[in-house]
Amino acid sequence: MDGPEIIVSFDPDLHVFVAAARRAEEGARVRTDGASSLGHVVESLGVPLTEVGSLTVDGRASEASHVPTADERIHVSPVTRPQPLPGPPRFLLDVHLGTLARRLRLLGVDAAYERLDIGDAALAAQSAREQRVILSRDRGLLHRRELWAGAYVYSHRPEEQLTDVLERFAPPLAPWTRCTACNGELRPATLDEVRPQLRPGTERSYDTFALCTACGRAYWRGAHQDGLNDIVADALRRADARAGGVQGSAQG
Structure with a gap:
């Protein structure tokens, strides 16, 4: 580029996206082309605007559309938490986040999930069409202009991924109300309705059942219940703690 130089610094929370040479607290000099917006410059340095x-x-607040001029000092901060959205949080997860999708559904969070790799363009178009926040560890996907909203999933561990998403978006939780297989809503069901799907002996051991209104899958409290209960209890405990912290801040 043959244009003005600016000085860009990034909050430490964004350093995961930025080359080591550009992580200095005082900032690093970056030469621009004199025509690109600040948002374009930030993305060219590796940080998706979703973050x-x-x-x-x-020192003054600026929009991403600003065109930087020589010697301006730019500072880039991460999203606030919880991050506000125009409506209730609804998510779209890429092919690599199946476990996270199932855990979000377990908590009653609307989480669409693509089991096949349909490509970045199709995912971004689905995000825009259904107004869903794309969750992904693919930085390239989050750079796409057509997506409605997106968020980078920072960890590769499902339990940390779940905590990160819940803290970032604070979605309302309604455990045991969604199908973990297809994201459909569950309804209470009778033993007669679910009997064809029960394992031998199950009807003698359990008396509470549900059916997915979308795919018809039956649910009951099985041997794996303790592990699922732990996930639900931990998520509810963290949600209560966040709500208490927000209320305390407002009163303070």
């Missing part, structure tokens, strides 16, 4: 909460230019 940017605010931008400042010489």
Whole structure:
């Protein structure tokens, strides 16, 4: 590029996206082309705009559309938590996040999931069409202009992924109300309705059943219940703690 130089610094929470040479607290000099927007410059340095909460230019708040000029000092901050959305959080997860999708559904969170690799363009188009937040560890996908909203999943461990998403978006939780297989809503069911799907002996051991209104899958409290209960209890405990912290801050 043959244009003005600017000085760009990033909050430490964004360093995962930025080359080591550009992580200095005082910032790093970056040469621009003199025509690109600040948002484009930030993305060219590796940070998806989905992860940017605010931008400042010489200490003043700025929009991503600003075109930087020589010697301006830019600071890039991460999104605030919980991150506000126009409506109730609804998610779309890429092919690599199946376990996270099932755990979100277990908590009653609307989480669509693509089992096949349908490609970044199709995922971004689905995000826009259904107004869903894409969750992905694919940075390239999060750079696509057509997606409605997105968020980078920072960890590769499902339990940490779940905590991160719940803390970032604070979706309402309604455990045991969604099908973990297809994301459909569950309804109470009688023994007669679910009997064809029961394992031998199950009807003598359990008396509470549900059916998915979308795919017809039957649910009952099985031997795996303790592990699922632990996931639900931990998520509810964290949600209560967050709600208490927000209320305390507001009163303070």
